[in-house]
Amino acid sequence: MAKKIVVIPGDGIGKEITDSAVEVLKKADAKFGLGLSYDYYDAGGTAYDKFGTPLPQETIDAAKASDGVLFGAVGGDKWDNVEPTLRPEKAILGLRKHLGLYANLRPVKVSDTLVEYSPLKQEVVKGVDLVIVRELIGGIYFGDRCESEQKDGHERAWDLENYSVPEVERIAKLAFETAKLRRGKVTSVDKSNVLATSRLWRRTVAEVSKGYPDVELDNLYVDNCAMQLALRPTQFDVICTGNLFGDILSDEAAVLGGSIGMMPSASIGECTSLFEPIHGSAPDIAGQGIANPIGTILSAAMLLRYSLHEEAAAKAIEDACDKALADGYRTPDLWKEGFKKANTDLMTEVIVERV
Numbered sequence: 540m541a542k543k544i545v546v547i548p549g550d551g552i553g554k555e556i557t558d559s560a561v562e563v564l565k566k567a568d569a570k571f572g573l574g575l576s577y578d579y580y581d582a583g584g585t586a587y588d589k590f591g592t593p594l595p596q597e598t599i600d601a602a603k604a605s606d607g608v609l610f611g612a613v614g615g616d617k618w619d620n621v622e623p624t625l626r627p628e629k630a631i632l633g634l635r636k637h638l639g640l641y642a643n644l645r646p647v648k649v650s651d652t653l654v655e656y657s658p659l660k661q662e663v664v665k666g667v668d669l670v671i672v673r674e675l676i677g678g679i680y681f682g683d684r685c686e687s688e689q690k691d692g693h694e695r696a697w698d699l700e701n702y703s704v705p706e707v708e709r710i711a712k713l714a715f716e717t718a719k720l721r722r723g724k725v726t727s728v729d730k731s732n733v734l735a736t737s738r739l740w741r742r743t744v745a746e747v748s749k750g751y752p753d754v755e756l757d758n759l760y761v762d763n764c765a766m767q768l769a770l771r772p773t774q775f776d777v778i779c780t781g782n783l784f785g786d787i788l789s790d791e792a793a794v795l796g797g798s799i800g801m802m803p804s805a806s807i808g809e810c811t812s813l814f815e816p817i818h819g820s821a822p823d824i825a826g827q828g829i830a831n832p833i834g835t836i837l838s839a840a841m842l843l844r845y846s847l848h849e850e851a852a853a854k855a856i857e858d859a860c861d862k863a864l865a866d867g868y869r870t871p872d873l874w875k876e877g878f879k880k881a882n883t884d885l886m887t888e889v890i891v892e893r894v
């Protein structure tokens with residue numbers, strides 16, 4: 540029976556990068572006999588323009604019924620003045636919530652080929668291999684908020700951060716399980732010197748850690764963690780943190796590998812999982828055919844590994860990306876003198892050839 544992949548390109552560079560990843564999946568399918576089928580659905584600003592909503596019900600239903608979702612990116616200046624509940628970003632937030640995707644795994648691995656692209660010193664980034672386990676459907680992203688109210692003669696707005704013990708327990712367990720399969724260290728990141736939610740977070744993670752005596756637990760405040768990521772990133776194995784801190788720290792960590800265009804992610808939870816690069820719709824380069832497709836291609840590899848248990852095909856795709864880079868191909872975000880210039884199509888082609 541065909542394995543149904545729902546592809547949601549979204550906005551901006553979303554179509555360019557998902558087209559590229561599907562090309563690579565098709566090659567892996569031809570080689571490994573995966574039996575994949577692809578159904579395309581709208582979300583984001585594109586869906587808002589067509590249907591008046593960024594997340595049509597049929598997109599949610601199809602995602603739920605699929606074997607895995609490949610998501611591009613949503614958003615763009617065009618929709619900046621849309622009513623807040625209808626913003627394109629609501630599409631990805633809604634999908635995460637509807638699918639119960641409580642955990643977002645964001646691996647950051649700096650291959651030797653790319654060490655020199657980091658703006659940091661080579662000795663700082665060499666060997667970086669960490670994964671951020673970000674809580675994805677709680678915290679300040681999903682708390683009550685007020686866009687505007689009058690108080691004491693002034694306009695104000697507010698967003699409420701909240702976490703419950705079960706919400707922290709399930710993400711902490713996943714972080715410890717992930718660390719068990721890696722180098723056995725979890726760094727829990729919070730702001731417990733200030734925030735009540737962070738104190739509950741730290742207490743709960745410490746309780747969960749008792750079930751994992753072989754995994755080391757370290758706690759860091761988020762401001763220090765941001766600095767340590769730039770100072771000594773090789774100290775990290777698994778970083779476990781809340782929704783907002785995870786969002787910010789993962790864009791920072793992306794710099795270690797030279798470009799955010801390289802970074803994949805897997806969002807997992809109660810039913811179907813969703814796979815997307817960590818970057819956005821990159822309106823500044825959209826439509827030019829120059830986006831780095833590797834973050835999305837590596838997300839597709841994660842889909843094969845986690846949702847379809849096709850390890851050999853996933854590994855072949857990851858190796859093909861490494862090989863294309865080792866052979867000197869670079870999209871503009873990574874290009875410098877002496878390397879082969881590749882646009883999105885050429886990068887896709889050389890990766891497809893190497894699968």
Ligand SMILES: NC(=O)c1ccc[n+]([C@@H]2O[C@H](COP(=O)([O-])OP(=O)(O)OC[C@H]3O[C@@H](n4cnc5c(N)ncnc54)[C@H](O)[C@@H]3O)[C@@H](O)[C@H]2O)c1
Nearest residue numbers: 612613614615631800817818819820821823824830831872
């Ligand atoms: N999951 C998502 O759909 C998602 C994630 C992040 C941001 N967004 C949305 O995307 C829009 C743009 O946000 P932003 O500009 O802050 O962040 P962004 O990640 O889209 O872009 C930041 C910078 O990185 C570059 N970049 C990103 N992806 C790249 C790639 N694949 N190849 C080469 N360069 C790449 C961009 O050109 C830009 O200079 C906003 O509407 C934002 O809300 C969506």
Ligand SMILES: CC(C)[C@H](C(=O)O)[C@@H](O)C(=O)O
Nearest residue numbers: 614628631632786817818819
């Ligand atoms: C688009 C936005 C809602 C999203 C987030 O903040 O989670 C993005 O920045 C990400 O990292 O996936």
Ligand SMILES: [Mg+2]
Nearest residue numbers: 786787790817
């Ligand atoms: Mg982000």
